[in-house]
Amino acid sequence: MMKQPTSPSRSEFLSRRQFLSTGATFLTAVSVTTGAPHAEAEIKMPDSMLYPGVADEPYGTPSKHEEQVVRLVQGLTAKRTTTWSYSPIHRQRGIITPSGLHFGTHHSGIPDIKPDAHRLYVHGMTQKSLSFSVADLLRYPLTGNIRFLECSGNSWQQGAFAKPAAKTCAELYGLLSGSEWIGVPVRLLLSEAGIDPRASWVIAEGSDSGSLARSIPMSIMNNDAIVALYQNGERLRPAQGYPMRLLLPGIEGNMNIKWLRRLEVTDRPAFTKDESRAYTETLADGSIEGFSLYMGVKSVITHPSAGQVLPDRGYYEVSGLAWSGFGRIRSVEVSDDGGANWRTANLHEPVLDKALTRFSLPWKWTGQEVRLQSRATDERGNVQPGRADWRKVYHAGSVNHYNAIQTWLIDQRGTISNVF
Ligand SMILES: Nc1nc2c(c(=O)[nH]1)N[C@H]1C(S)=C(S)[C@@H](COP(=O)(O)O)O[C@H]1N2
Ligand SMILES: [Mo]
Secondary structure, three states: OOOOOOOOOOOOEHHHHHHHHHHHHHHOOOOOOOOOOOOHHHHHOOHHHOOOOOOOOOOOOOOOOHHOOOEEEOOOOOOOOOOEEOOOOOOOOOOOOOOOOOOEEEOOOOOOOOOOOOEEEEEOOOOOOOOOHHHHHOOOOOOOEEEEOOOOOHHHHHHHHHOOOOOHHHHOOOOOEEEEEEEHHHHHHHHHHOOOOOOOOOEEEEOOOOOOEEEEEHHHOOOOEEEEEEOEEEOHHHHHHOOOEEEOOOOOOHHHOOEEEEEEEEOOOOOOOHHHHOOOEEEOOOOEEEOOEEEEEEEEEEOOOOOOEEOOOOEEEOOOOOOOOOOEEEEEEEEEEEOOOOOOOOOOOOOOOOOEEEEEEEEOOOOOOOOEEEEEEEEEOOOOHHHHHHHHHEEOOOOOOOOOEEEEEEEOOEEEEOOO
16 A cells, blocks of 8 residues: 655655655755855865875775774673674664674674684485585585575564663664575585485584584574685685585575584584574464574565664654565665555665565655654565464563564654664
Protein backbone atom coordinates (compact mmCIF):
# COMPACT_ATOMS: atom_id res chain seq x y z
CA MET A 1 0.00 0.00 0.00
CA MET A 2 1.46 3.34 -1.05
CA LYS A 3 1.12 6.36 1.13
CA GLN A 4 -1.11 9.00 -0.43
CA PRO A 5 0.12 12.63 -0.65
CA THR A 6 -0.93 14.32 2.56
CA SER A 7 -1.46 17.87 3.77
CA PRO A 8 1.69 20.05 3.83
CA SER A 9 1.97 19.88 7.61
CA ARG A 10 2.57 16.10 7.57
CA SER A 11 6.01 14.53 7.17
CA GLU A 12 6.27 12.57 3.95
CA PHE A 13 8.34 10.32 1.75
CA LEU A 14 9.28 11.54 -1.71
CA SER A 15 10.16 9.91 -4.98
CA ARG A 16 13.71 10.49 -6.20
CA ARG A 17 12.41 12.78 -8.98
CA GLN A 18 10.45 14.84 -6.46
CA PHE A 19 13.50 14.99 -4.23
CA LEU A 20 15.79 16.32 -6.95
CA SER A 21 13.23 18.89 -8.08
CA THR A 22 12.95 20.29 -4.55
CA GLY A 23 16.56 21.52 -4.56
CA ALA A 24 15.70 25.11 -3.68
CA THR A 25 13.53 24.14 -0.74
CA PHE A 26 16.21 21.71 0.39
CA LEU A 27 18.85 24.44 0.47
CA THR A 28 16.75 26.92 2.40
CA ALA A 29 15.87 24.26 4.92
CA VAL A 30 19.47 23.40 5.74
CA SER A 31 21.39 26.47 4.57
CA VAL A 32 23.02 26.70 8.00
CA THR A 33 25.30 23.81 7.09
CA THR A 34 25.28 23.54 3.30
CA GLY A 35 24.85 25.54 0.16
CA ALA A 36 25.05 29.04 1.67
CA PRO A 37 25.51 31.80 -0.93
CA HIS A 38 29.06 33.21 -1.05
CA ALA A 39 30.84 36.33 -2.30
CA GLU A 40 33.47 35.79 -5.06
CA ALA A 41 36.21 37.31 -2.82
CA GLU A 42 35.71 34.46 -0.35
CA ILE A 43 37.22 31.89 -2.75
CA LYS A 44 40.77 32.36 -1.51
CA MET A 45 43.49 29.73 -1.35
CA PRO A 46 43.38 27.51 1.76
CA ASP A 47 46.65 26.98 3.74
CA SER A 48 46.87 23.45 2.36
CA MET A 49 47.69 24.97 -1.04
CA LEU A 50 50.51 27.11 0.31
CA TYR A 51 52.78 24.40 1.78
CA PRO A 52 53.44 20.77 0.83
CA GLY A 53 51.70 18.09 2.91
CA VAL A 54 53.28 15.28 4.94
CA ALA A 55 54.79 12.07 3.55
CA ASP A 56 52.57 9.02 3.11
CA GLU A 57 52.79 6.13 5.61
CA PRO A 58 53.31 2.44 4.70
CA TYR A 59 49.92 1.47 6.14
CA GLY A 60 47.28 4.18 5.93
CA THR A 61 45.17 5.34 8.86
CA PRO A 62 41.84 7.19 8.95
CA SER A 63 41.82 10.98 9.11
CA LYS A 64 42.47 12.32 12.62
CA HIS A 65 39.31 14.35 12.14
CA GLU A 66 37.32 11.12 12.11
CA GLU A 67 38.50 9.88 15.51
CA GLN A 68 34.92 9.66 16.76
CA VAL A 69 34.23 6.88 14.24
CA VAL A 70 35.15 3.95 16.48
CA ARG A 71 33.64 0.80 17.91
CA LEU A 72 32.12 0.59 21.37
CA VAL A 73 34.10 -2.17 23.11
CA GLN A 74 32.24 -3.69 26.04
CA GLY A 75 34.04 -6.04 28.42
CA LEU A 76 31.79 -8.74 29.85
CA THR A 77 34.42 -10.07 32.27
CA ALA A 78 36.67 -8.27 34.74
CA LYS A 79 39.81 -8.91 32.70
CA ARG A 80 38.03 -7.95 29.49
CA THR A 81 38.93 -11.21 27.79
CA THR A 82 35.30 -11.63 26.81
CA THR A 83 34.30 -8.58 24.80
CA TRP A 84 31.73 -7.38 22.36
CA SER A 85 32.75 -4.61 19.99
CA TYR A 86 29.79 -2.83 18.42
CA SER A 87 30.37 -1.51 14.91
CA PRO A 88 29.35 2.16 14.36
CA ILE A 89 26.81 1.24 11.67
CA HIS A 90 25.11 4.65 12.04
CA ARG A 91 28.26 6.20 10.50
CA GLN A 92 28.76 3.60 7.78
CA ARG A 93 27.62 4.19 4.21
CA GLY A 94 27.49 1.52 1.55
CA ILE A 95 27.64 -2.17 2.44
CA ILE A 96 31.30 -2.78 3.38
CA THR A 97 32.50 -2.31 6.95
CA PRO A 98 36.12 -1.13 7.14
CA SER A 99 38.11 -4.01 8.66
CA GLY A 100 39.18 -1.93 11.68
CA LEU A 101 35.52 -1.23 12.46
CA HIS A 102 34.28 -4.83 12.04
CA PHE A 103 32.25 -5.92 15.04
CA GLY A 104 33.92 -8.41 17.35
CA THR A 105 32.77 -11.13 19.71
CA HIS A 106 35.60 -12.80 21.57
CA HIS A 107 34.88 -15.37 24.26
CA SER A 108 38.43 -15.66 25.50
CA GLY A 109 40.42 -12.77 24.13
CA ILE A 110 42.26 -12.42 20.84
CA PRO A 111 45.09 -14.97 20.55
CA ASP A 112 48.39 -14.19 18.84
CA ILE A 113 48.86 -16.99 16.32
CA LYS A 114 52.05 -17.37 14.34
CA PRO A 115 50.99 -18.22 10.81
CA ASP A 116 53.98 -20.47 10.06
CA ALA A 117 53.31 -22.73 13.04
CA HIS A 118 49.54 -22.88 12.61
CA ARG A 119 47.88 -25.99 11.13
CA LEU A 120 44.33 -26.82 10.10
CA TYR A 121 43.54 -30.51 10.70
CA VAL A 122 40.84 -32.38 8.77
CA HIS A 123 40.11 -35.75 10.37
CA GLY A 124 37.43 -38.05 11.82
CA MET A 125 35.22 -40.04 9.44
CA THR A 126 37.57 -39.51 6.50
CA GLN A 127 39.71 -41.81 4.38
CA LYS A 128 42.81 -40.00 5.58
CA SER A 129 43.69 -37.28 8.09
CA LEU A 130 45.16 -34.15 6.56
CA SER A 131 46.80 -31.04 7.89
CA PHE A 132 47.13 -27.75 6.03
CA SER A 133 49.50 -24.88 6.66
CA VAL A 134 48.60 -21.34 5.63
CA ALA A 135 51.02 -21.70 2.71
CA ASP A 136 49.24 -24.91 1.64
CA LEU A 137 45.86 -23.20 1.64
CA LEU A 138 47.13 -20.23 -0.34
CA ARG A 139 47.89 -22.61 -3.24
CA TYR A 140 44.21 -23.56 -3.63
CA PRO A 141 41.84 -21.61 -5.89
CA LEU A 142 40.70 -18.72 -3.69
CA THR A 143 37.05 -17.72 -3.94
CA GLY A 144 34.46 -15.90 -1.90
CA ASN A 145 32.15 -12.96 -1.92
CA ILE A 146 30.77 -9.99 -0.06
CA ARG A 147 28.77 -11.32 2.91
CA PHE A 148 27.24 -10.05 6.09
CA LEU A 149 28.21 -11.48 9.46
CA GLU A 150 25.87 -11.06 12.41
CA CYS A 151 26.10 -12.29 15.99
CA SER A 152 22.89 -14.12 16.86
CA GLY A 153 22.92 -11.98 20.02
CA ASN A 154 22.71 -8.79 17.95
CA SER A 155 19.79 -6.65 19.24
CA TRP A 156 19.71 -8.84 22.39
CA GLN A 157 18.50 -5.86 24.46
CA GLN A 158 15.28 -5.83 22.45
CA GLY A 159 14.52 -9.37 23.54
CA ALA A 160 15.92 -9.15 27.07
CA PHE A 161 14.18 -6.10 28.42
CA ALA A 162 10.48 -5.51 28.95
CA LYS A 163 10.98 -1.78 28.45
CA PRO A 164 12.95 -0.39 25.50
CA ALA A 165 16.56 0.26 26.52
CA ALA A 166 17.85 3.80 25.98
CA LYS A 167 20.55 2.67 23.58
CA THR A 168 22.03 3.96 20.37
CA CYS A 169 21.62 2.33 16.98
CA ALA A 170 25.15 0.89 17.23
CA GLU A 171 24.52 -0.68 20.64
CA LEU A 172 21.27 -2.22 19.43
CA TYR A 173 22.40 -3.31 15.95
CA GLY A 174 26.20 -3.06 15.79
CA LEU A 175 27.05 -6.75 16.18
CA LEU A 176 26.73 -6.76 12.40
CA SER A 177 29.22 -6.09 9.60
CA GLY A 178 29.74 -6.58 5.88
CA SER A 179 33.04 -7.64 4.28
CA GLU A 180 34.46 -9.31 1.25
CA TRP A 181 35.68 -12.70 2.51
CA ILE A 182 38.04 -14.74 0.33
CA GLY A 183 39.41 -18.21 1.02
CA VAL A 184 39.33 -21.90 0.17
CA PRO A 185 35.98 -23.73 -0.24
CA VAL A 186 35.61 -26.16 2.68
CA ARG A 187 34.21 -28.79 0.32
CA LEU A 188 37.58 -28.98 -1.49
CA LEU A 189 39.42 -29.77 1.74
CA LEU A 190 36.79 -32.29 2.84
CA SER A 191 36.76 -34.07 -0.50
CA GLU A 192 40.54 -34.24 -0.48
CA ALA A 193 40.37 -36.05 2.86
CA GLY A 194 37.62 -38.32 1.47
CA ILE A 195 34.39 -38.15 3.47
CA ASP A 196 32.80 -41.35 4.76
CA PRO A 197 29.33 -41.40 3.11
CA ARG A 198 27.73 -41.98 6.52
CA ALA A 199 29.10 -38.67 7.84
CA SER A 200 26.67 -35.76 8.09
CA TRP A 201 28.27 -33.22 10.47
CA VAL A 202 31.58 -31.42 10.84
CA ILE A 203 32.82 -30.17 14.21
CA ALA A 204 34.88 -27.00 13.85
CA GLU A 205 37.17 -25.86 16.66
CA GLY A 206 39.08 -22.62 17.21
CA SER A 207 42.57 -22.38 18.73
CA ASP A 208 41.73 -19.71 21.32
CA SER A 209 41.74 -20.61 25.02
CA GLY A 210 37.94 -20.78 25.07
CA SER A 211 38.26 -23.62 22.51
CA LEU A 212 35.03 -22.55 20.90
CA ALA A 213 33.62 -25.46 18.91
CA ARG A 214 30.45 -25.90 16.89
CA SER A 215 28.83 -28.74 14.96
CA ILE A 216 27.91 -27.77 11.42
CA PRO A 217 25.69 -29.77 9.05
CA MET A 218 27.66 -31.25 6.13
CA SER A 219 25.21 -29.65 3.66
CA ILE A 220 26.34 -26.18 4.74
CA MET A 221 30.01 -27.15 4.56
CA ASN A 222 29.51 -28.51 1.03
CA ASN A 223 27.63 -25.38 -0.09
CA ASP A 224 29.27 -21.95 0.09
CA ALA A 225 31.39 -22.33 3.27
CA ILE A 226 35.00 -21.20 3.02
CA VAL A 227 38.10 -21.19 5.17
CA ALA A 228 38.64 -17.43 4.89
CA LEU A 229 42.16 -16.04 4.65
CA TYR A 230 41.42 -12.55 3.27
CA GLN A 231 39.03 -9.86 4.41
CA ASN A 232 38.50 -6.74 2.30
CA GLY A 233 41.59 -7.43 0.22
CA GLU A 234 44.07 -8.04 3.04
CA ARG A 235 44.82 -10.96 5.34
CA LEU A 236 42.40 -11.35 8.23
CA ARG A 237 42.76 -9.07 11.23
CA PRO A 238 43.77 -10.89 14.46
CA ALA A 239 40.34 -10.08 15.94
CA GLN A 240 38.63 -11.67 12.94
CA GLY A 241 40.50 -14.98 13.24
CA TYR A 242 43.99 -14.56 11.80
CA PRO A 243 45.37 -16.54 10.13
CA MET A 244 42.17 -18.39 9.14
CA ARG A 245 38.50 -18.63 10.05
CA LEU A 246 35.40 -20.45 8.97
CA LEU A 247 33.03 -18.22 7.01
CA LEU A 248 29.54 -19.65 6.66
CA PRO A 249 27.45 -17.19 4.62
CA GLY A 250 24.11 -16.37 6.25
CA ILE A 251 24.75 -18.57 9.30
CA GLU A 252 24.74 -17.27 12.89
CA GLY A 253 28.00 -15.51 13.76
CA ASN A 254 29.01 -17.94 16.48
CA MET A 255 29.43 -20.86 14.03
CA ASN A 256 31.95 -18.84 11.99
CA ILE A 257 34.86 -20.26 14.01
CA LYS A 258 37.88 -17.96 14.21
CA TRP A 259 41.50 -19.08 14.57
CA LEU A 260 40.26 -22.33 13.02
CA ARG A 261 42.43 -25.37 13.79
CA ARG A 262 40.28 -28.47 13.38
CA LEU A 263 37.48 -29.84 11.21
CA GLU A 264 36.30 -33.22 12.52
CA VAL A 265 33.95 -35.17 10.29
CA THR A 266 31.25 -37.07 12.23
CA ASP A 267 27.80 -38.60 11.90
CA ARG A 268 26.26 -36.62 14.78
CA PRO A 269 26.52 -33.19 16.42
CA ALA A 270 28.87 -32.94 19.40
CA PHE A 271 26.56 -30.81 21.59
CA THR A 272 29.49 -28.66 22.68
CA LYS A 273 29.05 -26.09 25.47
CA ASP A 274 28.64 -23.47 22.76
CA GLU A 275 25.61 -25.21 21.28
CA SER A 276 23.94 -26.70 24.35
CA ARG A 277 24.37 -24.08 27.07
CA ALA A 278 25.02 -20.98 24.97
CA TYR A 279 23.61 -20.15 21.52
CA THR A 280 20.23 -21.76 22.03
CA GLU A 281 16.90 -19.96 22.36
CA THR A 282 13.97 -20.50 24.69
CA LEU A 283 10.75 -20.64 22.70
CA ALA A 284 7.38 -19.32 23.87
CA ASP A 285 6.24 -22.82 24.95
CA GLY A 286 9.38 -23.25 27.10
CA SER A 287 11.17 -25.64 24.76
CA ILE A 288 14.73 -24.99 23.66
CA GLU A 289 15.72 -24.31 20.06
CA GLY A 290 19.28 -25.21 19.13
CA PHE A 291 21.29 -25.26 15.90
CA SER A 292 19.35 -22.21 14.76
CA LEU A 293 21.76 -21.82 11.83
CA TYR A 294 20.29 -19.17 9.51
CA MET A 295 19.97 -15.51 10.42
CA GLY A 296 16.43 -14.32 9.68
CA VAL A 297 15.51 -11.45 7.35
CA LYS A 298 16.14 -8.15 9.12
CA SER A 299 16.60 -4.43 8.50
CA VAL A 300 17.29 -1.26 10.43
CA ILE A 301 17.24 2.44 9.58
CA THR A 302 20.72 3.75 10.42
CA HIS A 303 20.17 7.33 9.22
CA PRO A 304 18.48 8.78 11.20
CA SER A 305 18.56 6.53 14.27
CA ALA A 306 18.57 6.45 18.08
CA GLY A 307 21.34 8.54 19.59
CA GLN A 308 21.06 11.18 16.86
CA VAL A 309 19.06 14.42 16.80
CA LEU A 310 17.49 15.94 13.69
CA PRO A 311 18.96 19.47 13.67
CA ASP A 312 16.14 21.03 11.70
CA ARG A 313 12.93 20.41 9.83
CA GLY A 314 13.20 19.72 6.13
CA TYR A 315 14.61 17.09 3.84
CA TYR A 316 16.52 14.00 4.93
CA GLU A 317 17.49 10.83 3.23
CA VAL A 318 16.22 7.94 5.29
CA SER A 319 18.79 5.17 4.80
CA GLY A 320 19.55 1.81 6.34
CA LEU A 321 20.72 -1.79 5.96
CA ALA A 322 18.79 -4.96 5.17
CA TRP A 323 20.05 -8.55 5.11
CA SER A 324 18.89 -12.17 5.20
CA GLY A 325 20.67 -15.44 5.84
CA PHE A 326 18.41 -17.06 3.25
CA GLY A 327 19.56 -15.08 0.20
CA ARG A 328 19.10 -11.71 -1.47
CA ILE A 329 16.91 -8.87 -0.25
CA ARG A 330 13.91 -8.48 -2.55
CA SER A 331 12.39 -5.30 -1.11
CA VAL A 332 12.40 -2.92 1.83
CA GLU A 333 9.44 -0.75 2.82
CA VAL A 334 9.57 2.19 5.17
CA SER A 335 6.91 3.87 7.27
CA ASP A 336 6.92 7.13 9.23
CA ASP A 337 3.60 6.53 10.97
CA GLY A 338 4.42 3.41 12.98
CA GLY A 339 3.45 0.96 10.26
CA ALA A 340 0.03 2.29 9.21
CA ASN A 341 1.33 3.16 5.73
CA TRP A 342 4.35 1.74 3.90
CA ARG A 343 6.39 3.06 1.00
CA THR A 344 8.85 1.01 -1.08
CA ALA A 345 12.47 2.13 -0.57
CA ASN A 346 15.20 2.30 -3.24
CA LEU A 347 17.65 -0.62 -3.08
CA HIS A 348 21.20 0.40 -3.93
CA GLU A 349 23.29 -1.80 -6.22
CA PRO A 350 24.81 -4.25 -5.71
CA VAL A 351 22.10 -6.39 -4.10
CA LEU A 352 24.03 -9.55 -3.27
CA ASP A 353 23.33 -12.99 -1.84
CA LYS A 354 23.66 -13.00 1.99
CA ALA A 355 25.22 -9.54 2.00
CA LEU A 356 24.22 -6.24 3.57
CA THR A 357 21.94 -4.31 1.22
CA ARG A 358 21.66 -0.53 1.40
CA PHE A 359 18.22 1.06 1.06
CA SER A 360 17.16 4.69 1.09
CA LEU A 361 14.21 6.99 0.56
CA PRO A 362 14.08 10.80 0.52
CA TRP A 363 11.89 12.13 3.31
CA LYS A 364 10.67 15.42 4.67
CA TRP A 365 10.30 16.05 8.38
CA THR A 366 7.80 18.75 9.27
CA GLY A 367 8.57 18.78 12.98
CA GLN A 368 5.84 16.44 14.13
CA GLU A 369 6.34 13.33 16.25
CA VAL A 370 6.95 10.38 13.91
CA ARG A 371 7.63 6.66 14.21
CA LEU A 372 10.12 5.48 11.59
CA GLN A 373 10.20 1.81 10.65
CA SER A 374 11.66 -0.43 7.95
CA ARG A 375 10.44 -3.89 6.90
CA ALA A 376 12.55 -6.17 4.70
CA THR A 377 11.47 -9.08 2.50
CA ASP A 378 13.99 -11.57 1.07
CA GLU A 379 13.95 -13.45 -2.24
CA ARG A 380 12.40 -16.50 -0.58
CA GLY A 381 9.45 -14.37 0.48
CA ASN A 382 10.42 -14.24 4.19
CA VAL A 383 9.05 -11.00 5.66
CA GLN A 384 10.62 -9.33 8.69
CA PRO A 385 8.17 -9.83 11.58
CA GLY A 386 6.69 -7.18 13.84
CA ARG A 387 7.76 -7.25 17.48
CA ALA A 388 4.46 -8.79 18.65
CA ASP A 389 4.82 -11.63 16.14
CA TRP A 390 8.45 -12.24 17.13
CA ARG A 391 7.38 -12.49 20.77
CA LYS A 392 4.77 -15.11 19.90
CA VAL A 393 7.63 -17.40 18.86
CA TYR A 394 10.23 -16.68 21.56
CA HIS A 395 9.92 -16.82 25.34
CA ALA A 396 9.97 -13.51 27.25
CA GLY A 397 13.59 -12.57 27.86
CA SER A 398 14.92 -14.74 25.01
CA VAL A 399 17.78 -12.81 23.45
CA ASN A 400 19.09 -14.57 20.33
CA HIS A 401 17.89 -14.19 16.74
CA TYR A 402 15.91 -11.01 17.38
CA ASN A 403 14.91 -9.75 13.93
CA ALA A 404 11.71 -7.77 14.53
CA ILE A 405 10.86 -4.46 12.87
CA GLN A 406 12.56 -1.56 14.71
CA THR A 407 10.68 1.63 15.60
CA TRP A 408 12.63 4.87 16.09
CA LEU A 409 10.56 7.59 17.73
CA ILE A 410 11.41 11.12 16.62
CA ASP A 411 9.89 13.64 19.03
CA GLN A 412 9.07 17.26 18.22
CA ARG A 413 12.58 18.41 19.23
CA GLY A 414 14.08 15.96 16.74
CA THR A 415 15.43 13.65 19.46
CA ILE A 416 15.44 10.02 18.32
CA SER A 417 14.90 7.11 20.68
CA ASN A 418 14.32 3.37 20.73
CA VAL A 419 10.68 2.44 21.40
CA PHE A 420 11.14 -1.24 20.27
N1 LIG B 1 37.39 -19.36 18.06
C1 LIG B 1 36.40 -18.48 18.20
N2 LIG B 1 35.57 -18.28 17.17
C2 LIG B 1 34.54 -17.40 17.29
C3 LIG B 1 34.33 -16.69 18.49
C4 LIG B 1 35.23 -16.89 19.56
O1 LIG B 1 35.13 -16.29 20.64
N3 LIG B 1 36.25 -17.81 19.38
N4 LIG B 1 33.24 -15.84 18.58
C5 LIG B 1 32.10 -16.20 17.72
C6 LIG B 1 31.01 -15.27 17.73
S1 LIG B 1 29.95 -15.37 19.06
C7 LIG B 1 30.74 -14.47 16.66
S2 LIG B 1 29.35 -13.52 16.61
C8 LIG B 1 31.69 -14.33 15.54
C9 LIG B 1 32.14 -12.89 15.45
O2 LIG B 1 33.11 -12.72 14.46
P1 LIG B 1 33.96 -11.39 14.47
O3 LIG B 1 34.54 -11.21 15.84
O4 LIG B 1 34.97 -11.56 13.40
O5 LIG B 1 33.02 -10.28 14.15
O6 LIG B 1 32.82 -15.16 15.70
C10 LIG B 1 32.55 -16.42 16.27
N5 LIG B 1 33.72 -17.24 16.22
MO1 LIG C 1 28.09 -14.14 18.57
